[in-house]
Amino acid sequence: MLIIPEIFLAICALSILFIVPFMKKQSYEKIGYLSLIVIFFSQFLILKDIFYSQLIFNGFFILDSFGSFLKSLILIGAGLIIYFYLNIHNPKSLRRPEFSIIFLISIVGMLLMISSNDLLSLFMSMELQSLSLYILVSFSRDDFISSEAGVKYFIIGSLSTCIFLFGTSLVYGLVGSTSFNEISIFMSELYSTPTMLIVGLIFILVSLSLKISAAPFHMWTPDVYQGAPSIVTTLLSTLPKIAAFGVLIRLLVYPFGEIIVDWGKILTILSISSMIIGSLGALRQTDLKRLMAYSTINHIGFILMALIPGSEDGITSICIYLIFYITMNLGIFLFILNMHRDQISVTSIKDLNGLYRSQPLMAGCISIILFSMAGIPPLAGFIGKLIILNIIIDNNLFFLAIIAVLTSVVAAFYYIRLIKSIFFDEPVEELDNINNEQSKYMLCGFALFNLTVVLYPQFFLNLCASVTLSLFAVK
Amino acid sequence: MISLPILPILIVLPLIGLIFIFLSSEKDENADQSKKSALWTSASNFFLSLYLPINFDKSIPHFQFVNSFSWFNSDSLRFALGVDGLSMPFVILSTFLILACIIFIIPQSKKNMKMYLASFLLLESFLIGTFSAIDLFSFYIFFESILIPMYLIIGFWGGERRIYSAYKFFLYTLLGSVLMLIAIIFLYQEFGTISIPKLLDFTLPFYIQLWLWIAFFSSFAVKIPMWPFHTWLPDAHVEAPTEGSVILAGILLKLGGYGFIRFNLSILPDASIFFTPFIYFLSVVAIIYTSFIALVQEDMKKLIAYSSVAHMGFVTLGIFSANIQGLHGAIIQMISHGIISAALFFSIGSIYNRFKTKQISFFGGLNIKLPKFSVIFLIFTLGSIGLPGTSGFVGEYLTLLAVYSKNTLVAFISTLGVILSASYMLMLYKKVFLGELSKNMDKKNDDVNIYEVSLYTVLIMLIFIIGIKPGIILSYTTSSLERIIQLYPISIF
Numbered sequence: 004m005l006i007i008p009e010i011f012l013a014i015c016a017l018s019i020l021f022i023v024p025f026m027k028k029q030s031y032e033k034i035g036y037l038s039l040i041v042i043f044f045s046q047f048l049i050l051k052d053i054f055y056s057q058l059i060f061n062g063f064f065i066l067d068s069f070g071s072f073l074k075s076l077i078l079i080g081a082g083l084i085i086y087f088y089l090n091i092h093n094p095k096s097l098r099r100p101e102f103s104i105i106f107l108i109s110i111v112g113m114l115l116m117i118s119s120n121d122l123l124s125l126f127m128s129m130e131l132q133s134l135s136l137y138i139l140v141s142f143s144r145d146d147f148i149s150s151e152a153g154v155k156y157f158i159i160g161s162l163s164t165c166i167f168l169f170g171t172s173l174v175y176g177l178v179g180s181t182s183f184n185e186i187s188i189f190m191s192e193l194y195s196t197p198t199m200l201i202v203g204l205i206f207i208l209v210s211l212s213l214k215i216s217a218a219p220f221h222m223w224t225p226d227v228y229q230g231a232p233s234i235v236t237t238l239l240s241t242l243p244k245i246a247a248f249g250v251l252i253r254l255l256v257y258p259f260g261e262i263i264v265d266w267g268k269i270l271t272i273l274s275i276s277s278m279i280i281g282s283l284g285a286l287r288q289t290d291l292k293r294l295m296a297y298s299t300i301n302h303i304g305f306i307l308m309a310l311i312p313g314s315e316d317g318i319t320s321i322c323i324y325l326i327f328y329i330t331m332n333l334g335i336f337l338f339i340l341n342m343h344r345d346q347i348s349v350t351s352i353k354d355l356n357g358l359y360r361s362q363p364l365m366a367g368c369i370s371i372i373l374f375s376m377a378g379i380p381p382l383a384g385f386i387g388k389l390i391i392l393n394i395i396i397d398n399n400l401f402f403l404a405i406i407a408v409l410t411s412v413v414a415a416f417y418y419i420r421l422i423k424s425i426f427f428d429e430p431v432e433e434l435d436n437i438n439n440e441q442s443k444y445m446l447c448g449f450a451l452f453n454l455t456v457v458l459y460p461q462f463f464l465n466l467c468a469s470v471t472l473s474l475f476a477v478k
Numbered sequence: 479m480i481s482l483p484i485l486p487i488l489i490v491l492p493l494i495g496l497i498f499i500f501l502s503s504e505k506d507e508n509a510d511q512s513k514k515s516a517l518w519t520s521a522s523n524f525f526l527s528l529y530l531p532i533n534f535d536k537s538i539p540h541f542q543f544v545n546s547f548s549w550f551n552s553d554s555l556r557f558a559l560g561v562d563g564l565s566m567p568f569v570i571l572s573t574f575l576i577l578a579c580i581i582f583i584i585p586q587s588k589k590n591m592k593m594y595l596a597s598f599l600l601l602e603s604f605l606i607g608t609f610s611a612i613d614l615f616s617f618y619i620f621f622e623s624i625l626i627p628m629y630l631i632i633g634f635w636g637g638e639r640r641i642y643s644a645y646k647f648f649l650y651t652l653l654g655s656v657l658m659l660i661a662i663i664f665l666y667q668e669f670g671t672i673s674i675p676k677l678l679d680f681t682l683p684f685y686i687q688l689w690l691w692i693a694f695f696s697s698f699a700v701k702i703p704m705w706p707f708h709t710w711l712p713d714a715h716v717e718a719p720t721e722g723s724v725i726l727a728g729i730l731l732k733l734g735g736y737g738f739i740r741f742n743l744s745i746l747p748d749a750s751i752f753f754t755p756f757i758y759f760l761s762v763v764a765i766i767y768t769s770f771i772a773l774v775q776e777d778m779k780k781l782i783a784y785s786s787v788a789h790m791g792f793v794t795l796g797i798f799s800a801n802i803q804g805l806h807g808a809i810i811q812m813i814s815h816g817i818i819s820a821a822l823f824f825s826i827g828s829i830y831n832r833f834k835t836k837q838i839s840f841f842g843g844l845n846i847k848l849p850k851f852s853v854i855f856l857i858f859t860l861g862s863i864g865l866p867g868t869s870g871f872v873g874e875y876l877t878l879l880a881v882y883s884k885n886t887l888v889a890f891i892s893t894l895g896v897i898l899s900a901s902y903m904l905m906l907y908k909k910v911f912l913g914e915l916s917k918n919m920d921k922k923n924d925d926v927n928i929y930e931v932s933l934y935t936v937l938i939m940l941i942f943i944i945g946i947k948p949g950i951i952l953s954y955t956t957s958s959l960e961r962i963i964q965l966y967p968i969s970i971f
Contacts (some may be wrong), residue, residue: 219680379652380619389615389663396663404663406655409927419645421631427633427641446747460549 008048008074009114016039016107022438025099034100035089038081038107046078056473058120062182065120065259072322073249074114080242080329081110084234091442092234092340096143105142106238108137108229113246117253122181123173125250127212129167129206132243133160139238140231144384147221152230159223163213163421168207173199187259193261207254208269217273217307218280221300225284229295233348236292237336239297247313248325252310253319256474270311275302275406282413291339291350293347295332296419298376301414302328308407309391312398315471320394322467324387327456328377331384334449338365339441343435355421357430365437370422375453377418378411383456390464483545485559486609488573490817492599493528495519499596507960509591513584516595518600520577526607527573530566536953539563539961541612541675549615557759558673559615563958564739564770565609567809567951568732571816572605577729578933579721585929586831588719594635598623598721599628606728609736609909613673614662621697621733622655624659628722628730631802636717640725643717650710654700661693661785665745666910677745678965684748691749695740702734704757704794705764708787715783716836720827723779725785727821735793739805739962743797746864747966750798758796758881758888764791765895780825782819785862789815794812795892795946796877803842804880805959809968810948811873818870821937824857829910838909850925854934859907861941863900 019037026033049071055066060130085103087412105275118287119125137160141153176182177200178189209220216224228236255266281301309317342349359366382428388411396403456463498515505631535538541560549557561569576598588594588716602628608618625648633644665671669680682690699705711731743750765788772784789811829844832834845852864870874896882889886896894955926934944951 327891382623385619385622389659392659393663393666395658397667401660401664404660405657407658409653412653412656416645416649419648421643423633423641425643426630473700 007052008045009111009118011048012041012114013111016104016111018128019100019385020104022141023104028098029208031093031098031100031102032089035085035103037299038103039085039089041086041107042082042110043429046075046082049078056476057272058184059302060124062117062184063121064115064421065183066118067471067473067476069253070117070249071473072380072467073117073245073325076326076329077113077117077242077245080174080245080333081106083333084238084242087237087337087340089336090236091439092169093350094143094232096145096149097232097234099142102139102142105135109238111240113242116246116456117249119250119253120172120183122183125240125254126164126167127382130164131216132166134237134321136160136243139235140157140227142235143232146228146232149232152227155223155230156227159213160313163210164467166206166213167210170203170208170210173203173206174347176228177203183254183258190261194341196262202263204259204262204266205269206408208266208273209252211247211254212273213262213304215244215251216300217303218277218300221277221280221286225288225293225296227351227452228299229290229293233336233340233350236295237333237340240295240336241332242305244299245325245329246320248306253309253474254319256318259315266427267311267313271308271403274304274311275403276308277307278407278410279350280303280418282410285417286428288417291342291352291355294352294421295335295339298414298418299332301410302376304410305388305391305407308400309401311400311403312394314394314398315475316397316467317391318357318474319464319467319471320387320390322471323390323463326467327383330449330452331372331376334446334453335369335376336444337442338369339451341439344432345435349434352421352424354434355424356428358434360430361433362436365443365446366425368446370425371450371453373418373421373423375381377415379415381454381457386456386460387473403455452461480950481543482529484526484543484820485561488523488527488569489559489603489610490737491523492519492603496596498601499541499592499599502592511540511752511812511953512592512595516599517577518582518583519599520573520580523602524573524577525933527570530561530569530789531546531954534561534563535564535656535955536563537957538602538803543613544673552834555615555672555967556613557609557611559607559614559616560612561610563951563955564809565736566954567813568609568729568736569606571732571813572602572609572729573851575724575816575820576605578820578824578937581726581929581933582724582827583721586925588635588651590634591690594631595656597631598725601627601631608733612664612674613799614674617674618655618659621737622652624653624730624733628726631712631722631725632718635719636722637861639713639716639907643713644711647714649899650700654707654721654939655697656692657699661690674740674745676704682746682748682754684912687746688752691753692748693740694737695753697759698734698737698742699735700734702731702790702794703787704734704760704790705767705787705925706760708764708768709835711787712780712783714787715823716777716779720823720830723823723827723891724820727782728816730829731786731790735790735797735808735812738794739808741862743800744962744965749965750800754798754800757794758885760919761791761794761798762888762891764788765892766898769895769898776838778838778906779823781838781902782822782826783970784901785902786815787821788899789862792874792877795881795888796873799877799880800963801880801883802956802959803876803883805962806948806952806955807873807876807878807880809955810944811877812862813951814847814873814944817940817944818858818868821858821934821941822855822862823849823947824930824933824937825858827927829940832924838906841910842913844911846915848925854926854938856909857938858876858939859903861945863903864896867942869948870939872948873943 053071100367116126137157140156141150143149276307285294285297375384378384378388502511541562542712544560546558548555552871604620611617629929630646747861767799768784768787793808793811861868861870863873
């Protein structure tokens, strides 16, 4: 059994790249739809073997249902984003066939990251993903801000790579292998943990924190989110986070599971600072994309919290939260992609003023999603937070739970501020009406999802519990 | 007898009405068709809710009309609905006041009338859910969901500083209740059940009770509100539209008192004893201090808002004196305040609709202009003071009786509050209705219209019925409250 979906996706991406020069008229649309089909097929390939579990390429990669679950989540997100790109948001600077191809390659990177079972394969796939994302961020080349964001992202990203490599070398120096299995065996035979191993782990964790933009390694996030083309921001705020969390979970639970006491402390610091910075930093933002960056940091802190106990329930709750997080974020960004005034994209919070007057249905949908992000019951965001808090309190981490709920009140403040401008403020100039039927339906769909999750949370719990099982079966 | 799933029906019916309102394609402003569907929905919900007292078995202290639904597929996590003697009066109060609000809305026209009506129906559904939830999670979900429609009502249709007030209301109450969420999850983890009746069988160690008590207290003390957590209330009241104030004072404040009895007193009795002096202190301060503040208010609504804080001080005194008179007094005081303050806010709404101001100094000699209305307002004023024969008297009397048996000093000081309440309410009446006709009011104004007359008549009748024969409510609540008292340890306070 080969690592089929990734290989399929990579081959397709490369062959599309070869086709492009031979096409008579280089059309971004045809390539885009082709990519959509490719994503659809890879989704099929993943779902076909979702319960399959095997080490492949000499333990370089691993196939299991935990990975397959996250991968199919990524592919669903990728399909939606490509669809948004084709039908909703494609400013002139993005209308190039390369966009879809680089997008596909970054997806390959993410999928490989999740399957990695070795520090080396992890490093390579992470680089594949990151390099493609650097290009995507600075894709609108003539735009000064986009290029600046790309450079910033690249510099921080390369720093993260260096740190990761350094950590890897420390771990390799002590263990004598980079394979997760070997590390795991080494760890289980230890009586006391060597300090250098913990230092190595800290380096690796710092690098991954840079990827998931957990505070205090979040500095790049607001700038890059604001500078990147909106469609790329949509991508950045969702899919790479899933992939990085997949890596983080696999790395911490499997090879380093024995030293949970040590990394638990690090994660506690990361999670608390992310929640605090994510909620306080957003208070005075005026740009919607920048605000979403801080909102992401806050959510990341919340998710990291669930990893601290390192238990099966905790990881189940992370998976559930990720599903809800993706739907909420995609919903909000779908709206941001649709924000135009006189055909020009705008992203300021002031532009939302008085949206209710001009488009009541859209205003209602977006408010439901915002309330859900704020964690107000009975919406999906609340269910996610409830499940995570349940785990935290089960492990007697009351201090964390109290910080989590207090910061979520602060975070509620700025989500409610958005709703305030949508409903109560007088519009300066009205936004263009969304005349695109698909986005209306999709936005309604996202809102409806957030509204109805409370009726069947069991479905998500069962699904995620069954996939997490495979992660612990390896042990 | 075939058991009707009455509580789920009561919760779902307003949502169906809401769908009808959104389906009608008429334009806003007066929206007659939507008004009709809202009226029908709330009226039928009110009459359906009367099914509860008719079929209620008064001798059973436990929950009745229980319906439970699987939520997380496990036996320990089930949504459960049911009412006992404690919660049933509040369900009826909610359906009644929402109906009253909708009747009061009908002659008016407002911007976005459809959404206004829809918010009230949504609120009704959540309120009934909160009072009839008998598991912790659905209680919390309904309790918090109330914030959404209430936020919209204050922020959209309120006065000048509405946005600030809506914000303050939302964040204050959210901050209070998130700590309750932690307590709720902790209770679930500790006992493996979220069912409130089952929780009564367990006893917790004292020091854990203390923490949980503080967590629940933070939520309900903001909601009820107790001094010094009351500062959101005057703002919210002044800026909210009339119907919003009615619901806020009439029902939302009662959630706090209900929560105190249901959680702090029943589940955490030892901690309640420990904190009783603390509660006495806060309540006495609330009664005296906010009464003095009410004396100097220039805005009618603000005056009533501060008087609400003082009246709720009696409620907390009654609850934590933890004997049967005290609990009865608290329940009657809450129901009576629900009716009287609603009536006062409706009256102020009537005045506001005619003169477009709520400043006390603007008025004078209104009884010459609106003779019928001034009689109606006098009755509400006397009810609020607690004149014997009105419902306000019963609540205050029982409460003071209960407190006197526990602590004479507290009872003595809080009796002063009754005198103070008479002084500020009568002063309000004197300034607005008596004296010479103010120059501001030379315009011609109609006396009360048919909607107002019918509404006020019903409210006046209720005030007197409860005042003369409080047994019609107490007969329902007695057995449930006695059970709480039985489980309560004997205290020295």
